[in-house]
Amino acid sequence: MxxxxxxxxxxxxxxxxxxxxxxxxxxxxxxxxxxxxxxxxxxxxxxxxxxxxxxxxxxxxxxxxxxxxxxxxxxxxxxxxxxxxTEDDGGLVRVTGVWSVCRFILDRVREANLVGRAISVELIHDGSLYSLAKREADIAVRIRRSAPRGDLVTRSLGVMAFALYASPQTAALPPDQLAFVGFDLASQGFRQSQWLDAFADRRPVVMRASSVDLRMRAALMGMGATILPCFLGDAQPGLVRLTPPIPELTEELQLLVHGDVAGVNRIRVMTDFLFSTFKLERARLSGAASDFDMDVAPMSLPNRDEKLNEI
Structure with missing residues (x-):
């Protein structure tokens, strides 16, 4: 058969x-x-x-x-x-994660000197959970939700924080005149989307978009304030941070690789590089590496007792 x-x-x-x-x-x-x-x-x-x-x-x-x-x-x-x-140490390594994680890796992967090692990387950014057991990906960097199942080797990569960002022109507006760039309707069950809609309250959400990249571009255009990972928002010259990292949106990151391939040289090289890179950049990922613009009065975060849904 x-x-x-x-x-x-x-x-x-x-x-x-x-x-x-x-x-x-x-x-x-x-x-x-x-x-x-x-x-x-x-x-x-x-x-x-x-x-x-x-x-x-x-x-x-x-x-x-x-x-x-x-x-x-x-x-x-x-x-x-x-x-x-396989005796050949080189080859393709497939890494999967959400868009912001893949963007973080892309901005730093050149430092791994993979060309000299004959290793190439495929970054797969998707909301789907690609199976490591079925070899749909070799390495996964995921937001920790529960203990992984199966023969998976895991390593903690620290946390990824989120805050509210806007263009300087938008940030200069009185708080009651602030507009927002939100998440698309399909993402309304996500924790970040719920937090932003609650924070906006009766203020307008002038645009909704499904991807981090689109929401960031809309904020850069002055359309409104939006939630971004701190490492991404802090690095954008055309954006200022309006809040400190939002505690209830902070996510724990973990690296996963199947135990059967964890010792394969090209995969081990990539996992070691990712672990050391995320460790080196923990301050940026946690939002502690950059103070938000002191010319802009930081917004206070709401006291909210209700538990938001998981992403």
């Missing part, structure tokens, strides 16, 4: 869509359809019911699912093991 057909089966089961399954495993939709048909013909059973709300497992599909997951785990383990057998 072709493993690629089982991989297609699992992708369709998870997404309940041929289009999304094709995007997940990086093949065309017709290829997904052909492989799924080939698997059903090999087994002599229908694995999915094609319903208006998506592709749903049949009774036969439900029986196949745990077996396919077991095969997937073994194939992933084999792929990770081949990295340890």
């Amino acid at each position: 072709d493993w690629d057909n089982l991989k297609v089966f699992l992708a369709v089961e998870r997404s309940r869509s041929l289009t999304e399954a094709a995007a997940e495993i990086k093949v065309s939709q017709p290829t997904v359809g052909r492989r799924l048909t080939a698997l059903e013909e090999t087994l002599g059973v229908m694995l999915f019911d094609r319903r208006p709300d998506g592709w749903r497992l049949t009774a036969a599909g439900k029986k196949l699912k745990p077996l396919a997951i077991e095969v997937e785990a073994k194939v992933s383990a084999l792929e990770r093991a081949t990295d340890r057998l």
Whole structure:
């Protein structure tokens, strides 16, 4: 039996869509359809019911699912093991994190001298949690939410603080005339979005954007104040910090790598570089490395007892 057909089966089961399954495993939709048909013909059973709300497992599909997951785990383990057998120290290292984390790494990765080591880096910024076990990424820098599961090696990278930033022109306005750049509607459950909307209160949110980069650009244009990571906002010449780091928005960062590949040279080089870099830059990340502009009166933070939702 072709493993690629089982991989297609699992992708369709998870997404309940041929289009999304094709995007997940990086093949065309017709290829997904052909492989799924080939698997059903090999087994002599229908694995999915094609319903208006998506592709749903049949009774036969439900029986196949745990077996396919077991095969997937073994194939992933084999792929990770081949990295340890490779004599070549160079190669590609895939690092995943949210946009602000990838931006922080990008601004400093040149210092790692990776070219001299024949190592290249792929930065993957996405809200999705890429699987280290399935080798969707080699290293993850994530905001700590709970204890990691599985055979993962973790290292604490310190904290990332957030504060309110605006252009000097916006910051000079009376507090009751201040406008804000908020998060898009899909992000309203996020802790930062809830804090900003509560802080704005009845003052206008003139624009909403889904990415840190867009919100920062809007603030630089003078559209309003917005929340940014301190390391990013403090480094922008066209922005001033309006508040100290906001305690309830401070996030703990951790580095994760699968135990099977933690000792692979290129991955070890990258994890050591990231750990030392985040340690060296802890003051910037925590917002302690830069005082906000003394020409601008800092805003006091609201006393808020309600617990905000997690990002």
